[in-house]
Structure formats: C-alpha cells, structure tokens
Amino acid sequence: MPGSITLDIHSRRLSVSKEEKCYYCSAHGVPYKQLGKLIVVTRESEVPKLNELMIRGTENGVDGLRMIGASEAKEMEPELHGVKVLLSPASGIVDSHSLMLSLLGYCPNLGSG
Secondary structure, three states: OOOOEEEEEOOEEEOOOHHHHHHHHHOOOOEEEOOOOOEEEHHHHEEEHHHHHHHHHOOOOOOOEEEEEEEHHHOOOOOOOOOEEEEEEEEEEOHHHHHHHHHHHHHOOOOHH
16 A cells, blocks of 8 residues: 555564655655765775675665766766765655654554553
8 A cells, every 4th residue: 555654563674665655755744855866985995885885775676776977976966076976866865853753653552551
C-alpha cells in the first residue's frame, strides 16, 4: 500500500521505497526536497572507495547513481575541486524533527502493560 511503513523491530530498519518516502512526507506534511548529491574524492587513492560506494548503493537499490568526471561536476558546482565524483540524483533532505514527530503515531504505547 503506498505510504505504508514497515518497521522491523528486530533489525531496527525502516524499510520503504523512495516513492513511498516521498509519498509519506507529502501525505504527512513533512518537508523534504530531492536535491541530488555529489560525493567527491580529491585524491586518486580515494577512487576505489568511491567505486565501492557506488557498488554498494546500486546493490541497495539507490536509483540513478553514476560516476562523472571532475569537469562535468564543475559545471554543476563551479567551486568543486575533485578527481572523480559520484552523482546521486535521487538524494535529498528531510526535516528530521518533523519526520520523527509524524512517526510517533506509528509507535505503540511503549511501557504500558
């Protein structure tokens, strides 16, 4: 069901798709913006770690991840100085305080016998 939240108490993971997160935030008045993110490495020695991050993100279902060169990244962010960049267009920000307050409604009355 769109907007439903599955809370796995045992693994302590909140499991929702990107679409559900956006739907949840919209439906519950939680401010969010999908802005994208540039993850930058400044030394050649850091490139393997950036590659690992891309692999891990792809395995975890992060949409749209792609490597871009420093010149392409500089077009997006002129003050950027880096060797290689991982672009995550689906990344965004959320008002965490509003999100936590909205999630309180999903929590049972803890401590009541």
